[in-house]
Amino acid sequence: MRERLRAALETPRFQHLIIAVIVINSVTLGLETSATAVARYGTALTVVDHLALAVFVVELCAKVYAYGWRFFRNPWNLFDTAIVTVSLLPTAGGLSVLRTLRILRTLRLISVVPSLRRVVTALLAAVPGMTSIVLLLSLVLYVAAVMGTKLYHETAPKYFGDLPTSLFTLFQMMTGDAWSDITREVMTRHPWAWVFFVLFMLVCTFVVLNLFIAVVVSAMEEEHAEESVHATEELGAVLLAELAELRAEVRELRDRVPAAQNGPAARNGPATQNGPAARRAAGR
Template sequence: MPSISRERLRVFVDAPAFQRAVIAVITLNAIALGLETSPEFADQHATALLVTDRLIIAIFVVEILLRIAAYGKAFFRDPWNWFDLIIVGVALVPASESLSILRLFRFLRILRLISVVPGMRRVVSALFTAIPGLASILVLLLLALYIAAVIGERLFHQAAPQHFGDFSTSLFTMFTVLTVENWPQVAQDVMATEPLAWIFFAAFIVITAFFILNLLIGVIVSAMEAEVNASHWKADQAIELEQHIAVMNEIRALNERVDRLTAALPAPANTRPPEGSS
């Protein structure tokens, strides 16, 4: 494909109007998939839903082909493009009896909003960037949960066997307490026999819900801030590059004008007196 045609096609697929059209198609797909969950509506409008589904798949395929034609090999260097390509590719697999589970993957098409909407893409990119820090904090949280479940089973298995009868029950109970959902009822059941058990629950909630979970949120916020700053830095660099090019063009034009004016000036007359004159 000629470079001029590819450049025009790239401008077309990157245009805001084209992006909004893709978002509208994904939204229509989400609505259609939601309507299919109603048996009555699906039976009455089966043909319309089938035609809509096929039309949406065709639009997605055309969109992917246009982007591949616009960017060439560069298309496959972007992980988000691979994400879109896999989702659209799964939609093209025929849903036979042996592959009927693939029909459930049609709902993954809605996830294409993540790759199309820049704001959502930044959020997901920030989450992936924060995975190393999140992993450390999650390990710390699981460690605290495990230790609390072991201690709770040892201390309260007789006082409240419905909550701490064995390790698995104790682990689920402490996870419930971690979510701060209905934990007073668990604490009251234990405190009916062990009055000082509130110390255990209060310490666990302070350590996990207040400290560790807030650390988790802090890492995510820091990653989001770094991602936003990186996008702003790229935008600033692009603006500075444009300004630099504009200034250099102006300087080049001024130099050419000065050269033309210098060439147009008459040569200076020879005012030196001849030799031997007084």
């Protein structure tokens, strides 16, 4: 029974069904943000939401029964369980804010769609490599913020009045948001301030941030290479199994050939040699 249920859960048709339920539930949760939609279809939206939650609960129970303790060894299963558990929490009284967390069910697409799983896995694998880049970026931001505060706190106090303000301003500039406006305001009294800001933008935007992209791309390539190796190993295992079956069939055929040679036809062979025709030939 468990084997059949496990096979049914792993079929593409079942996965497509779960994806459809997640998408429909996400749409209904989005419609609940519209007062007009709630006024017209509030009951229907609630019914669809409860049905989707029931499907998710049944799916998790079926997986727990089919996989047993192996269910809890898969991080994606734990991720799905956490999201569904949040949806089951009471939303009355002081916990009414948890009602908004139902939209987290949309994140289940990450665990259901293989391509999204690969992307998230690659991002998580890239976290150790990103740590050094984050430290480098933090160091650059801190040094630049101290310099900006000392140089321009009187010229532009709303941008560089103190260290926290300078940190936020430089982070904003690093994202490319209104950096030219900030620079031009400072340059009205410090014409050579563009040197500081251009160097900062070159280092942070075009160097450090691109390092993040390089680390993520490298992690995704490694993840793709590992998947290729696993696919090759699985294909090799299948080929070896088929080869073993072919060898067994050939061995069985070889065993049948001597048995056929020792059958009735082989046993009648000597009798025909001692028959009348043989004796006449011997008389001649």
